Amino acid sequence: MENARPLPSYLVQRYRGWKATSYANNESWYRRLSDEGQHPRAMIISCCDSRVQVTSIFGADQGEFFIHRNIANLVPPYQPDGNQHGTSAAVEYAVTALKVAHVIVMGHSSCGGVKGCHDMCSGAAPELEKKSSFVGRWMDILRPGYERVKDIKDPIERTAALEKEAVVVSLENLMKFPFVASEVKEGRLSLHGLWHDIGEGTLEHYLPEKGTFEKV
Template sequence: MEFAKPLPGYLVTRYHGWKATSYEENKGWYRRLATEGQRPRAMVISCCDSRVHVTSIFGADQGEFFIHRNIANLVPPFQPDGDHHGTSATVEYAVTVLKVAHLIVLGHSQCGGVEGCVNMCNGHAPELEAKDSFVGRWMDILKPKYELVRDIEDKEEQLRQLEKQAVVASLENLMSFPFVEKAVQAGTLSLHGLWTDIGEGGLQCFDPKRELFTQV
């Protein structure tokens, strides 16, 4: 397996720094997590974007969040078709095995995946229209929501609104999973939709009654 290379030097240095400081100072907690297993109170579905640091936003420690990341923080609808569904599998494990009390979908500003969806819907991204585009087929999940923002002339505002619609779409699709719907109706699971502004550090929460996002 010649294509697998050693870890870059700067990452090795950072690892040893972490092992000598953060790990050493919290060794007991890490060993407890290893022996007793994880009991996260919440699952967070966020974007892969490197600028979205979920644990930092909420000041979370190891063991608090069960985190899944994908392009544009999307959840596909329930489709038990035998294909590989990483997001669906993660949701299933969080709800049925870990029995998390909260399931959070976290969207963000300047989302490249959502921008790609806008470009695809406008006919400006033929590469995403190709059948062999994994990103394009993943963004098909969001395409129906584009109709809600199509007539917004300000492109930045259009993007911002579709970013928020990506969160709404994921919340709607989560409720198509029988085990999610059952847990929500039983009161053992609550769903939350959030959107964060990377540059300003703002955080907004979806209000289903008013169908809009309000500042936290």
């Protein structure tokens, strides 16, 4: 692959600093993780957004979370059609192989992916409607959520509501996976929905009995 280049120097320096400090101080723990494999208690599905760092928010150590990130923290519908499904594969591995006890979907404020879905569904982003748009076709997953909030008059409030719909739609889609539904029914797996306000640092969790998000 002739287009690949060596790692930028600033990242090399950061790696060497980590190896000399964090790794050196916890070498036995890292070797244990390597030898014994991973046994995370929870899977977290979060957005690719660089401002969202779930390990920092929860103070998690290596080996504690099985993390999958994608645009707008979405879970697609169960669709074993032979195509490549990265998120569905991650969910399957977490639930059936790692036997996680929790699957957490975490959305966030100012989500660019959700904004793109809002603009696409409202006719303001025709470029995302093209079949060649990977982002647009991925955001099709959230169209049912847009239908539930489209009557909110204020576009800012509508987009904010759609961020939380991204969490709810994903939770609904998770329950369409037979291996997820069976584990939930047997009490071996629980699903959780969260929404994080980046600027305020607050966290809200979804309460299905009320159909609302409330602060943790």
